[in-house]
Amino acid sequence: MSGSAGREAPVAGREAPVAGRVLDALPTLLALVAEGSWVAVVYAFLRGAAQEEIELGLVVFAGFAGAGLLTGRALAPRLGARWPAAAVVAAGLATAAGWLSEPATWSALLSTAPMSALGANPGGWLTGLAFVRGLAYIRPPRAGGVVRSPMPIALPVIAVAFLVGGTIAEPGRSAFRDAALTSTVVFVASAMLAVALGRAGTLGRAGGFDWRSNPAWYGLLLLVVTGTLLVAVPASYAVGPVVVLVIAILPVPLFFVGLVVGFDRRLVKVLLVLVAVGAVLIVIFRLFSSGSVLPETGPAGQVPAQPPTPDWLIVTGGMLLLVLVAVTIGVLAAMWMRQAPQREDGDVAEERTVDRGMPGRSPGPRRSRFRLRRRGEPTDAPTAYLATLRELASDQELERHTDETPAEHARRLRTSGTGGRFGAAVDLLAADYELARFGASALTPGEHRRALARWRRVRALLGRAGSP
């Protein structure tokens, strides 16, 4: 064992007061942000379609989702069976608050036609939706609540909003896309983190572990989520024209390849599918977009029109926020690791070590098969068995006892928990040995080869591959 960094695993359930509580609540908080974000996309769509200014952001909607959660946690246990009716009333109040937040609504209400106020601020009604979404998280994770992924609902809604949003006339379309892009990025990041941390927390509570004791995992998770978005946001603007170009020109080389090698049924199918997909895409594009399919080209000498670019300040700010969240999680988890109290009686005693298996060497890539044979390495089936015994002798459980025959030893290994991983390898090695030594049978070259392979397999399973 090398590189041992033994540490006692802190126990779930009795963490440091502040860091632990914040980390416990983190999946739910992130889920509320995700809920607020996708509702904000819908809001931006409605406001953009109505050519109105987009006033409410994802923070407001996340706040309404949080209000739903707090209301539920406060009232549901007290009201019992009356809670569903109370929830409807509370959601109605939240809806009214969002609806009345627009001055135009008040103007319409105070005018001669107050009923027109109902349609004055359709986006405002969505605060009620955010409030209702928050009610889904009223059961705390410690009490068995599960942070469910908002993606199955939100992703189709966001996709449809952007697809239909392409038909909105300017300047509403640009306003919608700019506002919604930020909300989408935040939604993706917060939903992924919420679901991952929530799932790990739920499983950990049932299975007796705490994700906070695995900084490698949450570090990689934060890195991948942040990295994906850092790459995907700029790429989303660069990939589109490339994909269009590739799909537009792909049938031509395929056609010429077909001419050279002769059309077979598969190539014809590929071409037909490409043509069909292209046709469907063109039809969809014509339906939803007022622009042309191909990138616009100006008159001779003019620079072609550039695709719309995002508001980089907002996107960069969002990314920085994400990085900040990641750093905060890391710091809180580190604090929790330091402050977590020691185990109490009744818990499962646990030892954690980092074990790379070889002193000073990690189990790296497999060596070439054509390496030189080392001294002491087996050359045939009987020596392979004896070499295997030497390997096993280092482990008290696996070594052959003095009162055991080779077959008994192999059987014990096969039926024991620790030796079971070798399968029938030791049995077969023992059988070869007994045949060769006691049965005076001549083994075939193939059997010798297989025996050597079994010896290597046992070594690999013992973690000694490559050792002298």
Add this chain to the structure above:
Amino acid sequence: MREVALGIALVVLASFLEVPAIILLGLVLVATGAVLEVWARRGLAGVEYRRHLPRQHAVVGDELPLDITVWNRKALPLAWLQAIDEADRRMVVRERDLAPEASGSFALRNAWTLAPYERVVRHFHIVAERRGVYVLGPARLEVGDLLARPAASETTPGTAGWIVRPRSVAVRMVVTERRWGGELRARRGLLDDPTRYAGVRPYQPGDPLRGIHWKATARLGRPVSKRFDPARQSEVVVALDIEKPGGPWRPGGEDDLVESLCVAAASLLRQLRGEGAAVGLAAAAYGGGSRPMAYVAPAGSEPQLGRCLDLLARLGPLPTASFERLLTGLVRTVRPGTSLVVLSARDPAPYLATLRRLERSGYPVRHLGFGPDAPALAARARAAAIESSPAQLDGPWRTATVLVVGP
């Protein structure tokens, strides 16, 4: 792969529609799909799962340590790794309750979060509450990807097994000590046969002067005593009658009586072995093999008591044949002269004739009436000229400390 395909479709569609936000969603879907694929392919690679039981035998009331080790032998961290070990429903783990599975069986569930190359050892304690043979495993390993979604699973074939033997308590003979076999009870377990000289050994204080090998002592310069092979020991077979008093067993019912009988039989076997007798055991029940009769031939070797206790541990609660048939069959397998100790909790009337026949054939028989009606059962056997005594535990089988034999 569905996520990747959906992501690519979204990217292609959105590229034509010039909607970067949907391209973004498509790229995220492709990325998350790729992450799942990586963990699905590599998640369980290099994962080692081991159970370690330092010993395979326990006695009812013991705690058996069980170490479960997982080792993630690769650079990929695991959000979670879950091991679902199939377990006997009677098994009791002090630190964790067994979880019922959808298939109706029970399982020991464990989950870990594992950093690269991290090895975690969990120390459990198995409480041996009931005798029997227990097996833990095989285990189903499930692993989560970076986003903690289930990514891959596999079943590991290895199992860990252990035997819980019945308790044995002190045996108190209230009646005058009787001989079990054909010879007088000896204080020493093995009797030296002076006609079977087997060498010398260093002299020990207390060795008789007649036992000193003077020539060898003079040659070696230190006192040595003669050593002889042991004489043939008396052989005793305990015949255990697990039939219920007054009728057939109901599955799940009257378990305590069977357990009490096993404790009594284990105690008698230990007592007899301690007195130097070669002991054996017979019962009309499954003993772990395919034969309907459980039988260990009498022997005086060191591990013989363990063999008998193991058989008692494996003994099923339901009789597989009549006790009379078992006794009749013993004539074919046991040497004449072997003493039979019959331990029964029911009326001996159905098998008294068989016992008398055995005595006439040269098998000394001693009947031990067991249970609450032990004195009455013993009286009935004595009335039929069978040597008999009542045998009773001084409490429930879990807490009893003495087996009182007679009067």
